[in-house]
Amino acid sequence: MENSPVPFGMDRYLPRLDRQDPYISLHFVMIFVRDQERSLRFYTDQLGFRIIVDHRFENGTRWIEVAPPDGSANLALGLAASEADAARLCGQDTHVYFLTEDVTAKYNEWSSRGVTFQTPPQIPVWGGIFTRFEDPDGNSFGLAGFDELTRTVETQRRAIALQQEAQRRVAQEIEIAKQVQARLFPQIHPEAKTLEYAGLCLQAREVGGDYFDFLDLGQRRLGLVVGDVSGKGIAAALLMANLQANLRSQCAIALDQPELFLRNVNRLFYENTVDSAYASLFFVEYCDESRHLRYANCGHLSGLLLHPDNTCQHLRSTGTLLGLFQDWDCALDECHLLPGDLLALYTDGITEASDEEGREFGEEALIDKLRRHRDLPCHELISALTDDVRSFSPHEQHDDITLIVAKGKAES
Secondary structure, eight states: OTTOSSOTTGGGGSOOSSOOSOOOOOOEEEEEESOHHHHHHIIIIISOOEEEEEEEOTTSOEEEEEEOTTOSOEEEEEEOSSHHHHHHHSSOEEEEEEEOSOHHHHHHHHHHTTOEESSSOBOOTTSSEEEEEEOTTOOEEEEEEOHHHHHHHHHHHHHHHHHHHHHHHHHHHHHHHHHHHHHHSOSSOOOOSSEEEEEEEEOSSSSOSEEEEEEEEETTEEEEEEEEESSOHHHHHHHHHHHHHHHHHHGGGTTTOHHHHHHHHHHHHHHTSOTTOOEEEEEEEEETTTOEEEEEEESOOOEEEEOTTSOEEEEOOOBOOBSSOSSOOBOOEEEEOOTTOEEEEEOHHHHTOBOTTSOBOHHHHHHHHHHHHTTSOHHHHHHHHHHHHHHHSOSOOOSOEEEEEEEEOOOO
16 A cells, blocks of 8 residues: 555455454464374464364364464364375474564574474575474474565554553543542532432443532532533533533522523523533422422423322423523422422433343333332432333343432421
């Protein structure tokens, strides 16, 4: 290929990194031996080869394949069926050649282990360096090295080492991002005498775009927040961090001016993100004294409020998504969270989790599980519910699972 960094013809010796043609490689070359166990010990103990296959069939036939530690082609050790076959098939020049970066070093190493070489390494007229060695049955093999190939392999090794180092750094940076994002989730639970609550986020990747928070709004008021930003992975995590910073920087005005609080959050999110970024958000302000609850559902899934008689009230959308419009407004709605009531705020990682046949978990199943587990303490309820979702969808998790549950305490 024109301008290729690999000399013509040498690319067949290198790992397939960027080639797009259908994969093809040499599987194995058959040689015949008189004693498979003796030959196996020779190739593994003296040459340092790997055992690829060692299988005995029901009829007693043993199939063995070995390979050099750095090679992709195998050597099959076929047992000669009779003395006549052994005399005819063993002790041949196999025309099998092994390549190495340092023929002399390999010659000295293998000679010290008792390997028989026909000659010391030679420099033939065609260049490079070359010798031949024999196995216990006299089958002979070539061992060769080429300066140009050695340089190419070394270049490729350096490229692979650089690629591995880059991957290691990326993994390290993602791990740091994971630890940083973990600190963005609430580290403390503001005290509430009339409310028990808990939250959880199970991310599908190392980092993600789901968000939940508990905010101390002052005057015995508690803020509960669940959000879901667009995208996945690192990009979503950055948006999530931006949204969290906006909410916490503006929450001082949430108690007296909740509409202004939400408008400011939307404005900051709109100004500090790209045009395609957006987030759904469910914000709850709970009064610990009156049990009064005000909420704004900004394009998010309906909150679920289960009453003691197991009826379910949907806290539906009161406004549009955050971040799409500079001029934005959102209404608030109100209700009460009375003793025995159960509130659930969640993201679509729960309802859109699918089973092996593609059926979604869905809202009805969520409501049913909430009814079934409602008597558990909130942190146990969340664990039981997420276990239900994972049992329903046992394959790899594709979306973040985030949930807040809050229960009105009985009068003390």
